[in-house]
Amino acid sequence: MKRVSVIGIGNTRYGVIKDRSFLDLAVEAGKKAMADAGITPDEVEAFYLGNYAGSDFINQNHLAPYVGAALGLRRDIPCTHIENACASGGSAVREGIVAIGSETAKKVLVIGVEKMNTVPTPKVTEFLAKAGDWEHEVKVGYTFPSAFAMMARRHMHQYGTTREHLAAVTVKNHKNALLNPDAQMQKPVTMEQILNDNRVVADPLRLYDCSLITDGASAVVLAEKGTARNLSKKPVDIIGFAQANDSFALYQKDDLTRFDATVEAANMAFQMAGIEREDIDVAEVHDCFTIAEIIAIEDLGFVPKGEGGPVTLDGVTSLNGKFAVNTSGGLKAKGHPVGATGVGQIVEIVEQLRGEAEGRQVKNAEIGLTHNLGGSGATCVVHILARG
Numbered sequence: 499m500k501r502v503s504v505i506g507i508g509n510t511r512y513g514v515i516k517d518r519s520f521l522d523l524a525v526e527a528g529k530k531a532m533a534d535a536g537i538t539p540d541e542v543e544a545f546y547l548g549n550y551a552g553s554d555f556i557n558q559n560h561l562a563p564y565v566g567a568a569l570g571l572r573r574d575i576p577c578t579h580i581e582n583a584c585a586s587g588g589s590a591v592r593e594g595i596v597a598i599g600s601e602t603a604k605k606v607l608v609i610g611v612e613k614m615n616t617v618p619t620p621k622v623t624e625f626l627a628k629a630g631d632w633e634h635e636v637k638v639g640y641t642f643p644s645a646f647a648m649m650a651r652r653h654m655h656q657y658g659t660t661r662e663h664l665a666a667v668t669v670k671n672h673k674n675a676l677l678n679p680d681a682q683m684q685k686p687v688t689m690e691q692i693l694n695d696n697r698v699v700a701d702p703l704r705l706y707d708c709s710l711i712t713d714g715a716s717a718v719v720l721a722e723k724g725t726a727r728n729l730s731k732k733p734v735d736i737i738g739f740a741q742a743n744d745s746f747a748l749y750q751k752d753d754l755t756r757f758d759a760t761v762e763a764a765n766m767a768f769q770m771a772g773i774e775r776e777d778i779d780v781a782e783v784h785d786c787f788t789i790a791e792i793i794a795i796e797d798l799g800f801v802p803k804g805e806g807g808p809v810t811l812d813g814v815t816s817l818n819g820k821f822a823v824n825t826s827g828g829l830k831a832k833g834h835p836v837g838a839t840g841v842g843q844i845v846e847i848v849e850q851l852r853g854e855a856e857g858r859q860v861k862n863a864e865i866g867l868t869h870n871l872g873g874s875g876a877t878c879v880v881h882i883l884a885r886g
Contacts, residue, residue, distance in 0.1 A: 531607065548591075548608070563577045588879030680714075718848070740767040
């Protein structure tokens with residue numbers, strides 16, 4: 499299979515964006531990525547759109563040609579919408595890689611977008627819960643805050659994880675977001691503030707343990723590695739990628755402290771890349787809740803099970819730590835426009851590997867990883883990227 503490189507990236511600002519439509523956001527990100535790649539819409543040979551719930555949030559289906567037409571893409575190319583819950587963006591990137599690898603396209607545009615601040619928060623919670631098992635869990639009260647609260651409580655029981663460990667994720671990611679001009683939450687927080695916060699969402703998770711309701715879009719342009727060298731001065735190669743699945747419902751999981759889809763996808767991606775965990779300099783992981791980041795760095799194999807909390811508290815995953823995690827601010831502070839998240843993670847890693855993450859640059863970053871989780875962990879997509 500042909501190797502694939504990222505030759506263009508684009509982001510909108512993430513946040514509560516009342517004055518911009520879904521289409522405005524998608525088009526802005528797509529145009530920025532194409533401009534960065536130095537190509538025109540006529541040169542795009544396939545388009546993949548990552549979006550989770552356009553039919554709920556904006557009452558619009560058939561989203562890929564909706565965006566493709568607004569971008570002025572050619573009429574003879576496929577425009578395909580990918581929905582995989584919170585892993586929609588990462589899954590769309592994977593499909594773009596496969597299209598180039600199978601030689602059905604040479605240049606592929608991938609956009610992830612979500613416009614979530616169109617309904618009240620209870621409705622957002624209801625729409626997101628549709629990524630869970632409606633028949634057996636959601637209709638009897640399951641929500642994602644409650645699901646991840648159960649995971650957190652079990653992790654605390656099984657490994658001694660504490661509220662301080664969860665709070666360390668928040669403090670770190672808010673600090674990183676202050677350095678990211680596109681991040682939603684530009685607000686520093688202290689350990690004391692978080693530990694004294696009694697606004698319970700789902701015990702033991704408090705308000706600062708939860709990701710944000712976000713509008714935004716991110717985009718990448720992919721090309722075959724040989725072609726990329728002729729188009730871009732700073733191509734970033736995708737050296738490993740994998741998607742895996744797990745039990746769909748939470749009650750079906752063997753262990754609430756582990757996402758088997760993450761374990762499987764990581765193993766396959768590292769095998770493809772031919773590198774070890776210690777080779778990773780920077781990672782963007784799916785911290786929809788603080789406990790999710792702790793579990794992610796364990797399941798990815800960066801630290802043994804049960805040590806995710808302590809290493810975070812000790813600064814191992816900070817901007818200047820042994821391996822930097824969520825330099826963008828993560829879902830926790832950068833924001834979580836669900837369909838855009840997986841693509842936005844790729845954008846951050848590309849900026850890091852190009853040396854363009856101004857203010858939050860990881861020194862001498864050469865290899866990065868993205869981890870995009872969907873639902874209760876039923877889907878996971880991992881990409882490993884290297885400086886070209």
